[in-house]
Amino acid sequence: MTDDQEPGSPRLSRRGLLGLAGAGVVGAGLGFGVDRVFTPEASAASGAAASYPFFGEHQSGIITAAQDRLHFAAFDVSDITAAELEELLSDWTYAANRMTTGLGAGQYGPASGPYDAPPDDTGEALDLPPSGLTITFGFGPTLFDDRFGLAGRRPEALIDLPHFPGDALVPALTGGDLCIQACSDDPQVAVHAIRNLSRIAFGRASLRWSQLGFGRTSSTTRAQATPRNLFGFKDGTANLRAEDSDTAADVWARASDGARWMAGGSYLVARKIRMTIETWDRSSLREQERVVGRTKGEGAPLSGGTEFTAPDFDATGRQDAPLIDEAAHVRLAHPDTNGGAKMLRRGYNFVDGNDDLGRLNAGLFFICFQRDPREQFVPIQLRLAKNDAMNEYLRHVGSGIFAVPPGAKTGGSIGDGLFG
Numbered sequence: 001m002t003d004d005q006e007p008g009s010p011r012l013s014r015r016g017l018l019g020l021a022g023a024g025v026v027g028a029g030l031g032f033g034v035d036r037v038f039t040p041e042a043s044a045a046s047g048a049a050a051s052y053p054f055f056g057e058h059q060s061g062i063i064t065a066a067q068d069r070l071h072f073a074a075f076d077v078s079d080i081t082a083a084e085l086e087e088l089l090s091d092w093t094y095a096a097n098r099m100t101t102g103l104g105a106g107q108y109g110p111a112s113g114p115y116d117a118p119p120d121d122t123g124e125a126l127d128l129p130p131s132g133l134t135i136t137f138g139f140g141p142t143l144f145d146d147r148f149g150l151a152g153r154r155p156e157a158l159i160d161l162p163h164f165p166g167d168a169l170v171p172a173l174t175g176g177d178l179c180i181q182a183c184s185d186d187p188q189v190a191v192h193a194i195r196n197l198s199r200i201a202f203g204r205a206s207l208r209w210s211q212l213g214f215g216r217t218s219s220t221t222r223a224q225a226t227p228r229n230l231f232g233f234k235d236g237t238a239n240l241r242a243e244d245s246d247t248a249a250d251v252w253a254r255a256s257d258g259a260r261w262m263a264g265g266s267y268l269v270a271r272k273i274r275m276t277i278e279t280w281d282r283s284s285l286r287e288q289e290r291v292v293g294r295t296k297g298e299g300a301p302l303s304g305g306t307e308f309t310a311p312d313f314d315a316t317g318r319q320d321a322p323l324i325d326e327a328a329h330v331r332l333a334h335p336d337t338n339g340g341a342k343m344l345r346r347g348y349n350f351v352d353g354n355d356d357l358g359r360l361n362a363g364l365f366f367i368c369f370q371r372d373p374r375e376q377f378v379p380i381q382l383r384l385a386k387n388d389a390m391n392e393y394l395r396h397v398g399s400g401i402f403a404v405p406p407g408a409k410t411g412g413s414i415g416d417g418l419f420g
Contacts, residue, residue: 012091012094012095012106012107012200013087013090013091016087016088016090016091016094016095016200050130050131050132050185051100051101051102051129051130051132051133052064052100052130052132052133052134053100054093054096054097054100054101054135054407054408055097055407055408055409055410056407057264057406057407058252058264058265058266058406058407059134059136059137059265059404059405059406059407059408059414060100060134060135060136060407061134061135061136061181061183061346062136062251062266062344062346062369062404063220063242063247063251063344064132064134064183064220064242065132065220065221065223065224065242066183066216066218066219066220066221066224066346067131067132067133067134067183067184067185067216068184068185068214068215068216069183069184069185069186069187069189069190069212069213069214069348070181070182070183070190070211070212070213070214070216070348070365071182071187071190071191071193071194071210071211071212071213072179072180072181072182072210072211072213072270072365072367073179073180073182073194073197073198073207073209073210073211074140074175074176074177074178074179074207074208074209074210074400075176075177075178075179075180075198075201075205075206075207075208076176076177076205076206076208077143077147077177077178077204077205078203078204078205078206079147080204081148082147082148082149082150082419084204085148085204086413086415086419087204088200088201088204088205089137089413089414089415090413091200092137092180092197092200092201092413092414093408093412093413093414095196095197095200096135096137096193096197096414099125099130099133099135099192099193099196100130100133100134100135101130102128102129102130104120104121104123104125104126105120105121105122105196105197105199105200106119106120106121107120108120108121109121109123109126110122110123110126111123111126121196122192122195122196122199124188124191124192124195125188125189125192128186128188128189130184130189131184131185131186131189132183132184132185133182133183133184133189133190133193134181134182134183134184135180135181135182135193135197136180136181136182136183136268136404137178137179137180137404137405137414137415138178138179138180138181138268138402138403138404138405139158139177139178139179139402139403139404139405139415139418140175140176140177140178140179140400140401140402140403141154141158141159141160141401142175142176142177143177143178144158150418153259153261153418154259155253155257155258155259155262155403156257156258156259157253157257157258157259157262157267157371157372157373157374157403158267158401158402158403159373159374159378159401160401161269161373161378161399161401162378162382164381164382164385164396165382165385165386166385166391166394166395166396167385167396167399168395168396168397169396169397169398169399170397170398172208172209173209173272173397173398173399174209174398174399174400175208175399175400176208176209176400176402177205177208178205178402179268179270179400179402180193180194180197181268181367182194183346187212187214191212194210209398211272211350211365211398212350212352213347213348213349213350213365214348214349214350214351215227215228215348215349216346216347216348217229217235217236217345217347217348217349217364218235218236218239218345218346218347219236219239219241220239220240220241220242220344220346221241221242221243222241222243226299226307229347229349229364230275230277230349230351230362230363230364231275231280231288231292231393232288232296233288233292233294233296233299234294234299234307235347236345236347237294237299237307237308238334238335239344239345240342240343240344240345246342247344249371250342250343250344250370250371250376251266251344251369251370251371252264252265252266252371253265253266253267253371253372254371257371257372259403260417261405261417261418261420262403262405262406262417263406264406264407265403265404265405265406266344266369266370266371266404267369267370267371267372267373267401267402267403267404268367268368268369268400268401268402268403268404269366269367269368269370269373269377269399269400269401270365270366270367270398270399270400270401270402271365271366271381271396271398271399272350272363272365272366272396272397272398272399273363273364273365273366273394273395273396273397274361274362274363274394274395274396274397275362275363275364275393275394276359276392276393276394276395277359277360277362277363278359278360279392279393280393283393289302290302290325290328290389291325291327291328291329291389291390291392291393292328292329292330292390293311293324293325293328293329293330293331294307294330301324301330302323302324302325302328303315303323303324304323311324311330311331311334311336312324313331313334313336313337325389326387327387327388327389328389329384329388329389329390332383332384332387332388333380333384333388337383338379338380338383339379341375341376341379341380342370342376343368343369343370343376343377343380344368344369344370345366345367345368346367346368346369347364347365347366347367347368348364348365348367349362349363349364349365350362350363350364350365363394369404373401405417405418
């Protein structure tokens with residue numbers, strides 16, 4: 001082989017090379033390669049750093065052990081053809097497969113290649129290991145319009161989300177034709193992934209909105225301790241875990257669901273939730289625990305026990321009042337009060353500086369995966385939006401829903417089944 005491309009991986013297209021090189025370098029960007037000796041880039045994936053395979057039955061970054069950092073991005077596709085859209089997804093597959101193993105986005109890397117053209121990798125992750133990087137791709141409802149002849153391929157489960165009570169959505173933080181979720185235990189590695197995939201998309205897709213996250217707010221494996229959100233409470237105690245026997249039924253789409261190309265995929269819902277931190281911080285501990293329905297320290301349900309004790313929603317205290325308030329978040333979000341509906345959560349905290357009043361612009365970037373949002377996210381969120389006592393301290397400002405296709409086969413590309 002003439003480069004360090006993995007066997008069976010799709011090659012970066014001519015258009016993708018131009019995207020890596022940036023605008024205005026057509027003459028220098030192609031047909032060069034003879035003025036410098038190519039030296040294969042050393043893999044940064046050696047040692048004990050975590051590394052997850054890009055190719056497989058399912059995309060990584062769903063039931064993968066939740067990493068500590070996130071860079072999420074939504075894109076609008078430009079005025080291109082269906083063939084060019086396929087080519088973009090192929091180019092993204094090529095680069096994502098490399099970056100998840102610790103290699104650069106392109107075959108030369110940031111410090112090699114033609115000297116009079118921009119490097120084909122930006123370089124900020126040059127000396128870093130993979131750090132558990134996963135890159136997960138999704139398709140928004142707007143991709144399935146008349147532009148690419150995909151209207152008949154849109155899954156029924158890929159709905160337009162309804163307007164929920166209390167929504168204060170900002171259009172600039174909502175929607176998108178495509179999405180990329182990059183998770184890693186090193187923020188620079190996650191940012192590097194989105195930065196380079198954005199460069200590869202030059203002229204074909206542009207960033208609509210993006211979000212940085214830190215401090216995961218959910219555990220996706222039993223080995224992970226329950227993290228805390230910015231309200232200081234443990235978050236995701238009752239979340240689905242990869243080891244749970246029923247996780248597959250709740251997370252993965254099936255061919256029998258109606259869209260055969262989505263079999264082995266999932267549906268991602270993202271919500272940017274602004275927390276009114278200052279108001280919360282002035283609330284009493286009693287009020288905070290009443291709103292959540294759990295103790296702040298242990299995370300135990302107010303009906304008694306320890307963190308993983310099942311809540312007893314029938315338990316009462318003085319004057320027969322329920323120990324877990326009727327409007328408590330844990331009651332309204334729990335599977336027992338939602339017909340058994342469950343979702344796999346992969347949320348993150350965010351702090352985007354402060355607003356013009358000097359208040360923290362901070363909160364939860366909520367992400368969940370499920371087999372069918374019509375039966376899982378939507379009814380649960382509707383119940384919360386109408387009755388949750390926590391709504392006094394929250395404002396939903398961003399939103400997106402995406403069909404996450406199954407994993408790519410070696411030698412193939414993300415979304416191959418969509419066009420097949």
